[in-house]
Amino acid sequence: MSVTPTAQDRPELQAAIQRIVDSGFIGAQLRVQDREEVWVGNAGVCRLGEDEKPPTDGRFRIGSNTKTFVAALVLRLVAEGTLALDHPVTGYLPGFELDPRITVRMLLQHTSGVFNFTGEYYPDGTFVPGVVWAGQEWVDNRFKTYRPQDLVRLALSKPARFEPGTDWSYSNTNYVLARLLVEEVTGRPLAEEMRRLVLDPLGLADTVVPTTETEIAEPHAHTYYRYEEAGRQKTVDVTLQNPSWISSGGDMISTTQDLHTFISALLSGQLLPAPLLAEMCTPHPKAGYGLGVFVQPVGPDGVTVITHNGGIAGNAALMYSTPDGSKTLTASLTYVDDATMSLAAAFQQATQTLLATVFTPPTPTP
Helix, strand or coil: EEEEEEECHHHHHHHHHHHHHHCCCCCEEEEECCEEEEEEEEEEEECCCCCCCCCCCEEEHHHHHHHHHHHHHHHHHHCCCCCCCCCCCHHHHHHHHCCCCCCCHHHHHHHCCCCCCCEEEEECEEEEEECCCCHHHHHCCCCCCCHHHHHHHHHHHHCCCCCCCEEEEEECHHHHHHHHHHHHHHCCCHHHHHHHHHHHHHHHCCCCCCCCCCCCCCCCCCCCCEEEECCCCEEEEEECCCHCCCHHCCCCCECCHHHHHHHHHCCCCCCCHHHHHHHHHCCCCCCCCCCCCCCEEEECCEEEEEEEEEEEECCCEEEEECCCCEEEEEEEEEEECCCCCHHHHHHHHHHHHHHHHHHHHHCCCC
C-alpha cells in the first residue's frame, strides 16, 4: 500500500482542506483511499492559539456516523437470526409500550415517527425542544450522565411526528431504541456487542463506544463551544464531555483510518450477506436514506456514494464511499460550535468541494 501524504502528490486535495480552514474551521484531517492508493493530509491547527497541525491519525468524536455502526450491528444480529427486520420492536422491547406497528426496519430507516429527543423542527417553522445539547446550559452540564431509557421516555412523552411507516423524519430516538433493543435481545451492553460483531472482526482498535466516558485518547485535536454570557462571548474547550446526552445516536469515537476500514469492509460484503447489504443500501424515496446510510448522487454525472456524516460539539466527521467500497473519503473537521450554527453553510460548501474533488471524474482533455 502506498501512502502519499505530501501536497505535491495531490495538490487539489491539500488545497480543498486548506479552503475549509480558510472558511472558518480550526483544523481538518483527510484520508482518501482508492483501492491501494492512499492520500493523507491535514490543515489548520490542533488547538486554538497554537501552531501545531492536527494529527493525521487523530481520534475524534464521529457524531451520527455512529448510526451506521449501530445499523451494521443490528443487521449482523438479523443475519444471526437473533432479530427480524420486520418484527415489531415492542415484541423484543416491551417495556416502553411502543406503537406495535413500529418495526426494527423503521428504527434503522427513520420511518417510525417517534419524536426526536434532541428536538423536532416542523414544516410550519415551530421547534419543540428535547434534551439540552446547546448553549451555556449544555456547556455547564456537559459531564452529566443521561440514561438511554430516560432519553426514550422523554421522546415518548411527546406526540409522534406521524404514524409508523407513513413518512420519513430523522430521529436520534430511533437509534437509542436500537441500542436498547440490542441489549435486550443479547443480554449484553451495546459496546460489548459492537466489539464482538463489528470492531474486533475488522480490527478497529482505535474505535470505541464510550457510553459515559468523558476522555478521548491521544492523539486528538481540540473542539470548542462559544456562547454569550453577560453580553460577552465566551469560548470553552469541550473536547472532554460525557456523550450520554446523545447516546447511540452519535457517541462513538474513531479515526479516519478506522472509518475507511469500516465503510469499505461493510460495502464490499465483509460484514453482511449480500441480501442484507442490498436492503441496507436501498434508499427511502423521500430522503435517500437506507438502513443507517444515505445513498446520494454526486456531481453532474450523478456518481452514487454511500455516506453518513456526523457533527457533535465542535467536531464534524465525514464518511463517503463508492457502493463497492473501493474508493473512500473520511475526514474530521474541528471548529468553534455555537447555537447559531454559524458554520453550517461553510460546512456544506466544504463537503461539496471535497466530494467533487474526490468522486467526480475529471473532464477529458480535448
